[in-house]
Amino acid sequence: MKRSLLLLFAVTAFAQVPTPESVLGYKPGADFHLATYEDGLGYFRKLAAASNRVKLEQVGKTTQGREWWIAFISTPENLAQLEHYKDISRRLALARGVDEEQARALAREIKPIVHIDGGLHATEVANHQHTIQLGYDLATSETPEFQAIRNDLIVELWFSINPDGQTVVADWYRQNLGTPYEVSPLPVLYQEYVGHDNNRDGYMLNMLESRVITKATLETEPIIFYTQHQTAPFPGRIYLPPFADPISGNMHPLMLRWLSLIGTTIAEYLDGHGLTGSMHQETFDVWYPGYIDNIGNFRHTISFFTETALYRYATPHFYTVDEFPAARQGLGTEMLYSSPWKGGWWRLSDACRYMYEADMAVLGLASKYHEQMAYNKYRAARDTIEKFSTEPPFAYEIPRRQHDAPTAALLMEKLMLHGIEVHQLSDPDEWVILMNQPFAGLVKELFEPQVYPTLSQRPYDVTGWTLPYQMGVEAHAVTTPLSKQMRDSLRPVHEVSGLTAPFSRGANASYKVVNQVLAAKGSVAFSGEDIDVNFDKAKLDALLAANDFRAGASPLPEGAKPVKAARIGLYRPWVASIDEGWTRWILEQYQFPFTSLYNAGIRAGHLREHYDAIVIPDMAERQILDGHRPGTIPERYAGGVGDEGAQELRDFVNDGGTLVTFNNASLFAINQLKLPVENALADLRPEQFFCSGCLLKVHIEDAKNPLTAGLTPDTIVMFERGPAFNTKTDFKGKVLARYAKERSPLASGYLAGADRIEGKIAALEADYGKGRVILLGFKPQWRGQSHGAYKFFFNAFYE
Numbered sequence: 001m002k003r004s005l006l007l008l009f010a011v012t013a014f015a016q017v018p019t020p021e022s023v024l025g026y027k028p029g030a031d032f033h034l035a036t037y038e039d040g041l042g043y044f045r046k047l048a049a050a051s052n053r054v055k056l057e058q059v060g061k062t063t064q065g066r067e068w069w070i071a072f073i074s075t076p077e078n079l080a081q082l083e084h085y086k087d088i089s090r091r092l093a094l095a096r097g098v099d100e101e102q103a104r105a106l107a108r109e110i111k112p113i114v115h116i117d118g119g120l121h122a123t124e125v126a127n128h129q130h131t132i133q134l135g136y137d138l139a140t141s142e143t144p145e146f147q148a149i150r151n152d153l154i155v156e157l158w159f160s161i162n163p164d165g166q167t168v169v170a171d172w173y174r175q176n177l178g179t180p181y182e183v184s185p186l187p188v189l190y191q192e193y194v195g196h197d198n199n200r201d202g203y204m205l206n207m208l209e210s211r212v213i214t215k216a217t218l219e220t221e222p223i224i225f226y227t228q229h230q231t232a233p234f235p236g237r238i239y240l241p242p243f244a245d246p247i248s249g250n251m252h253p254l255m256l257r258w259l260s261l262i263g264t265t266i267a268e269y270l271d272g273h274g275l276t277g278s279m280h281q282e283t284f285d286v287w288y289p290g291y292i293d294n295i296g297n298f299r300h301t302i303s304f305f306t307e308t309a310l311y312r313y314a315t316p317h318f319y320t321v322d323e324f325p326a327a328r329q330g331l332g333t334e335m336l337y338s339s340p341w342k343g344g345w346w347r348l349s350d351a352c353r354y355m356y357e358a359d360m361a362v363l364g365l366a367s368k369y370h371e372q373m374a375y376n377k378y379r380a381a382r383d384t385i386e387k388f389s390t391e392p393p394f395a396y397e398i399p400r401r402q403h404d405a406p407t408a409a410l411l412m413e414k415l416m417l418h419g420i421e422v423h424q425l426s427d428p429d430e431w432v433i434l435m436n437q438p439f440a441g442l443v444k445e446l447f448e449p450q451v452y453p454t455l456s457q458r459p460y461d462v463t464g465w466t467l468p469y470q471m472g473v474e475a476h477a478v479t480t481p482l483s484k485q486m487r488d489s490l491r492p493v494h495e496v497s498g499l500t501a502p503f504s505r506g507a508n509a510s511y512k513v514v515n516q517v518l519a520a521k522g523s524v525a526f527s528g529e530d531i532d533v534n535f536d537k538a539k540l541d542a543l544l545a546a547n548d549f550r551a552g553a554s555p556l557p558e559g560a561k562p563v564k565a566a567r568i569g570l571y572r573p574w575v576a577s578i579d580e581g582w583t584r585w586i587l588e589q590y591q592f593p594f595t596s597l598y599n600a601g602i603r604a605g606h607l608r609e610h611y612d613a614i615v616i617p618d619m620a621e622r623q624i625l626d627g628h629r630p631g632t633i634p635e636r637y638a639g640g641v642g643d644e645g646a647q648e649l650r651d652f653v654n655d656g657g658t659l660v661t662f663n664n665a666s667l668f669a670i671n672q673l674k675l676p677v678e679n680a681l682a683d684l685r686p687e688q689f690f691c692s693g694c695l696l697k698v699h700i701e702d703a704k705n706p707l708t709a710g711l712t713p714d715t716i717v718m719f720e721r722g723p724a725f726n727t728k729t730d731f732k733g734k735v736l737a738r739y740a741k742e743r744s745p746l747a748s749g750y751l752a753g754a755d756r757i758e759g760k761i762a763a764l765e766a767d768y769g770k771g772r773v774i775l776l777g778f779k780p781q782w783r784g785q786s787h788g789a790y791k792f793f794f795n796a797f798y799e
């Protein structure tokens, strides 16, 4: 009786499961239709209500405050055991206390979790549109293929990993649909602060979204983490692993082998379903651990992305072969492009179909090899623990007393968010990261300098990211085995606390405290690195304690300069700027008061009445002047600051304002203000000089200058396709920092033509009228990581 009731219930529930079309009013992927995140979530709620094969879970909230939900899809029996399977996953992933025999048994028992998601690059719209149909079919299809997937696996389906962006983009498209601006670019960042860089935050976890994904992933420990993108190298229809070299040596080789196997499996499956144009190994390498869809490889989850072709939004496009690159117009067959695409219509539904079938290929493979994949997670973790038990580095030591101790504490917190074990030693007072732990490969990747092999093609992204360098944190690799006595005296750290650093401008957090005091009408004076505060003692002590500082700063000597907060304007163009977003985020984090300054605000003039300092983040001169070309975007977003805006900026500095320019925006300032400064790297061909992003050492030339207060004598900066300066004879001002003379300034990453930058100026202050221009030929705020260089601009914000 019970049994037949259950059966009846299942059949009834199944019969009532709504199709996406019946809820949305169109088939997902239809021309000219984009579902918002709310539309997608609305559908998944109905799906979960109607099907016992779907379980929704809230994983957190987004930056803009949306409730963020994901779906687990499997058989009801498997879903009932979800917590048990998560627990097995974690045991296998950590390998602690699990021997070979137990691991084999657990791998046999588990129904492993596979993460499939609807992407985080919101303008790549098929990413999050295709997951709706996939969710429905995974829950309802009765073909043997789907039954096997449900029986063998639990699909962790993130229908979007950028809910805010999905809605921002769908709204923008709907508003322009049918107008001349139907395919015009989005004038804002689709992730509130970082837009496309939401896939460059994988290890730093600055954004809420990155933390939510990481936390959830450490909890489920999927065997596969698959993210959809939509930027295939043309005319390929989908870009798949194996990816381009170079590749990090800190991933377990099994991860890379599986990547290749999965990539060619997808290609074979697509060809088998009549979908041509799969491509491999071009353009994108995957060394950078900042990709959220790559970092998992360092934690033994097979992690990857694929790039399907995109026209724009949900608008179809017809391609002819003569639009193809010359080398591919012959439609020749290549080893890794063996079913060339022949052109024709490309619709959103095509992109959705490629993604859907690629998901099916991955799930099919995982269904066949799930036991081996689950075991491999254990195997990779065990191998890593064994490797660093016998070879260096055996540990990293991070002194708790150092130049910027609160930032060192922040680094420890970031590691712990990744499930890295941190220990504490009391004598000497330091944090210790033992390397015989499962995710040690990630620690090594983040702590060691990146050394590049000889390259056959130039890297397309950054090449050096060594975190202690970027953050200005002292860390030492331990190259001999630790003594038993030392190991025995280590205590595990569950929360980084108890730090009482001296309150000084050496620490970035001191700027936050100063800004909080100034905002509360307290008074502050600077003398070199020292800070004197006149403020309610109890409140000050609370602020100091909250920021890891010791209470009771000693009073300053005579001559300390009282400061007040500068009125800051941050230039925010309609050519949405990721660099602007990162700057805005950092200013908010350190509580600098500022106003976003748009083109109209600059052109309106009277800048000096409203601002003391104006910041222009990294962007090209023409972009600042011209912005979007009129006719390509709705009128209010067209144009840049123009010649009149450039004149207003000249007037602003002439009247005593401070203009701060990051990286290539410095060239705008040099040209528009006719500064007696030149770019020493102008006109060099890539064969003569090339750096797509590496860490370079600069020497502080003017240590007494208030603009360099708190910086270490040798600071490491992120140099990314930027300028370096020479001054001309009539230059008036100060050189702040310079690249080393007669030796390469390279600290980490790939730099070609080092001699071209040796001895050149990295940062300077140029006098102009009653004001000044601060040119920084690098990215002092790079992706919210280069804490060691923040003071290059923080110091410009006090009067």
Ligand SMILES: [Zn+2]
Pocket (backbone or CB within 6 Å): 121, 124, 228, 229, 230, 231
């Ligand atoms: Zn993408």
